[in-house]
Amino acid sequence: MKKYYKYIDVLRVIACLFVLLYHLGLSKGGYLAVCTFFVMSGYFTCKSLFKNEKVSLKKYYKDRFFKIYLPLFVVVLLTIGVVSLIPNVSWFNLKPESTSALLGYNNIWQVGASLDYFSRHINSPFMHLWYISILLQFDLVFPFIFLILKKLGDKLGKSTPVVITFLVSIISTVYFYKVSLNGSTMALYYGTFTRMFSIWFGVFLGMVHHYYRPIIFNNKKLSKIIYFVYLVILIGMFVTVGYDSKYFSVAMILASLISMRLISYGTVDVNVKNETNFFGYVIKKFSDISYLVYLVQYPVIYLIQYSGLEGFKKVSLIFVLVIVISIILHIALDFKSSKYKKIRCLLVILVGCFMIYGGLKFAESKDHTSEMKALEKELEENKKLVNENQENYQKELEKEREDLDKILSELDVDKDKLMEVIKSFPIIGIGDSVMLGAINNLYEAFPNGYFDAKVSRTDYEVDDILIDLKKKNMLGEPILIHLGTNGDCSRSCKLQIMKLTEGHEVFWINTTNLDYVNEKLKKYESEFSNLHIIDWKSLSKGHDEYFYSDGIHLNPVGRKAYTEVILNELYNYYMNEYKKKQDEAIGKYEEEQKSKITFYGDTLLLSVFQNFKSEFSKSNFITRDKFSYSDLMSLISESIEKKEITNRVVLMFDEDIKVSEYKEIAKMLEGKDLYVISVTNEISELSKLENVKVIKLDVKNNKDYLMADNKHLSKTGKDELTKLVSEVINNE
Structure with a gap:
């Protein structure tokens, strides 16, 4: 009669549920339950090989095929078939990922494809199959290792395989811990050799149980209590220790060790007659489909994410679908059972149709690995270019600010020295008797200037003076004109003057006696951008102390005031020019920023x-x-x-x-x-x-x-x- 270990099934069911909860984001440490599965796999694989005196490789691989690989094969093709029928579902890694799952190297492929199991972003229905791949890799080579260990045990004594598996367990654990300190999380979690320590724990335990006996208390009641204490501790770890914990690697080792103890104590309560109560019945049935639950859960989660459901509705639907699909597949694949024959036939046909369709879709799908690798390379190159661009952008921004600050600073310095600069101008002055009266004051104010003033001069004489100055290369900047007291000249005369002074700033002092001359002058100011009126009439109004009795010619007080007005007007004009330059510089900078x-x-x-x-x-x-x-x-x-x-x-x-x-x-x-x-x-x-x-x-x-x-x-x-x-x- 086949022995039934109820508490082993309890452990299996709890581990299975917490893996599912982890995949749903409802358990921080559910990933640790995989350590439990690894230990159990190592233990029961070892124990199964001890059942017969002579190990039959054919029987072993046949059993593993029907128990492990066939359900995997069915779920992979079934998933491809279902996914292919649903529109707007993106799974561009279908070909390489499905191939890696079917050929047992999915864990290696996921490391290469940089799929992060802990990212909580579900971009594949097979992200969990790395675990099955490690099992398949182990199952492929372990029978040969077992034969060597068994032979050594027969020749050298039963302690030999126990000691060897113990040492291998320790070495693999040290290796795992060392990689956890230096390697990436993905390489640690997915790596065949890094995860092998848990399986070796199980193999070592299997050797101990076969050659000796479980290291537990003989008191059955006490053993049960200890079992549940260990179980509570393990569940506590499943609930609390996240993958981002600093105790991540230690927790995985500890979970494996606790799983060993649970297996040891779980073998105490043996039910030979396979009798059980309702709770035990449910546990056993769930345990029977636990492997299928593991296989189908991620494909279901992957597809449900496209449904738009959230919260409790989403989780409930996933749970129901996972259980129902697992039961359906269990019935369809349970060829040894005599129950539900007709239902099984219908299910085999239904599942088979989806599998055939999935197989065809798999065959016609393309491997976009090279395309994605090219994209990955392009993104990496672009990252460098973006970083360079950011550096250059910041440098350019700083340079633009420095240039603006430099311009503004230079303008500020020039403003401080503006009056000195104005006084040093090689100014040209052309005027009548009013200017002539103040000529000494003007030369004192503008020592580098040249003044040509004459009694009774009119505008008509200006042309010849300007032409002569140009010939002598003496036409400096700016040009100061005070004419009009003795009458105005024609428009053509004025236009000729402005033509000769083109490219120079012209400051024209208006008269105190002829308003019509001043009015015409204003019109010319609006016509020529380089013509600026010094409104002497307004500035001198009310200052009788400036003039002799004619109200035109200047006395000594007026000459001084006249000169100061000219200086101030020039200062105000050039100060405004500096402000314009500042505004232009700031405006240019702001426009550049806007662009x-x-x-x-x-x-x-x-x-x-x-x-x-x-x-x-x-x-x-x-x-x-x-x-x-x-x-x-x-x-x-x-x-x-x-x-x-x-x-x-x-x-x-x-x-x-x-x-x-x-x-x-x-x-x-x-x-x-x-x-x-x-x-x-x-x-x-x-x-x-x-x-x-x-x-x-x-x-x-x-x-x-x-x-x-x-x-x-x-x-x-x-x-x-x-x-x-x-x-x-x-x-x-």
Whole structure:
């Protein structure tokens, strides 16, 4: 009669449930339950080989095929068939991943493909099959190792295989721990040799139980108590010790050791007659389908994520589907049972149809590994280019600020020395008797100037003076004219004067006696940008002390005031010019900043970086492999605080940022132009926001825009998106 160990089944069921809970994100340490399965696999494989005096490799591999490989084969092809029937399900690794699962090297493939089991992002239905691959690899070679150990035990004594397996367990554990200190989490978790320590724990335990006996208390009641104490501790670890814990590797070793003790104590309660109560019946039935539960859970979770369900409804549906599908497959594959023959036939036909369809889809599917590797290489190269661009952008930003500060600083220095500079001007003065009266004061104020003033002079004489000065190369800057007291000249005369003074700043002092001359002069000022009126009439009004009795010619007080007015007017003009230059410099800087764009995005943006860079050369690009909402908000806030935020901001993400989060970002960037690029995500409602423009690439009707992963853009997609973004941004 076959022995039945109820408490071993309890351990198996609990481990199975916690693996499922972990995959659903409901148990922090459920990954540790895999250690329990590894120990149990090592133990029962070893024990099964001891059952017969002579080991039959044919029988062993046949048993492993029907028990381990056939269910795996069925689930893999069944999953491919079902997934292929569901639209909008993206699984671009179908070919290489399914091949690795069927050929037993999925753990190795996952390390190479950089699939992170702990990322909680379900991008494959077979992310859990690394465990089965390690089992298959172990099952392939262990019978030969066992034969050697058994022979050594027969010749050298029963302690020999026990000591050897103990030493191998210790060495493999040390190796695992060493890798945990120096290696990556993925290599540690997926590696065949790193995970082998748990299996060797089980093999060592199997050797001890065969050659000696379980190392436990003889008191059956006490043994049960100890069993449940260990079980509670193990469950506590399943609940509390996350993969990000600093005790991650220690917890895996401890979980394996506790599993050994549980197996030892679990073998105390033996039910030879296979009699059990309802609870025991449920445990046994669940234990019978536990392997299938493990196989089907990830495919179910993978498919349900596309249903849109969340929370309790999602979890409940997954649980129900996992159990129902496992039961169906158990009935279909239980060829030894005489029960449910008709149902089994129908199920075999149904499952077989899906498997055939899945097999055909598997055969016709393409391996996009080389394409994805090329993308991976491109992304890595673009990361370097983005980093270089950020450095250059910051350097350029700093240089622009330094240049502006330098210009403003130089202008500030010039302003401080402006009066000295004005007094040193090689000014040219042409005037009548009014200027003549103040000529000594003018020379005192402008020692480098040249003044030509004459009694009763009119505007008509100015042409000849200017021509003569030009010939002598004496026409300096600026030109000061005070004529009109003795009457005006014709328009052609004035135009000739302005023609001869072209390229020079002309300061014309108006008269105190002839208003019509002054009125005409104002009109000429609006006509010529280099003509500036010094309103002597207004500035001298009410100052009778400046003039002799005629109200025109200047007395000594007036001559001094006259000279000061000229100096002040020149100072004010050139001071305004300096301010204009400052404003121009600041305006130019601000316009340059306005023309800049900041791009934020994940690998989607990273993949089109070179296209965008060629189109928007003076832009800043900030990318991450994964970009959380909080990261993005933090970066934008920092840019705003540093006053580095550009007037135009472009966001390009896969589906990491939600619509509600985009709205918060738009609120933060109020007053700025925000462009949100939509490739596979649906964010059209953002267009309702005043400062947001959604740029939608139509990938739905243009499948050639996307690569095999249905996420990143092909060359055609990149070119089209670049053209689209350029049109939208540059035309606004």
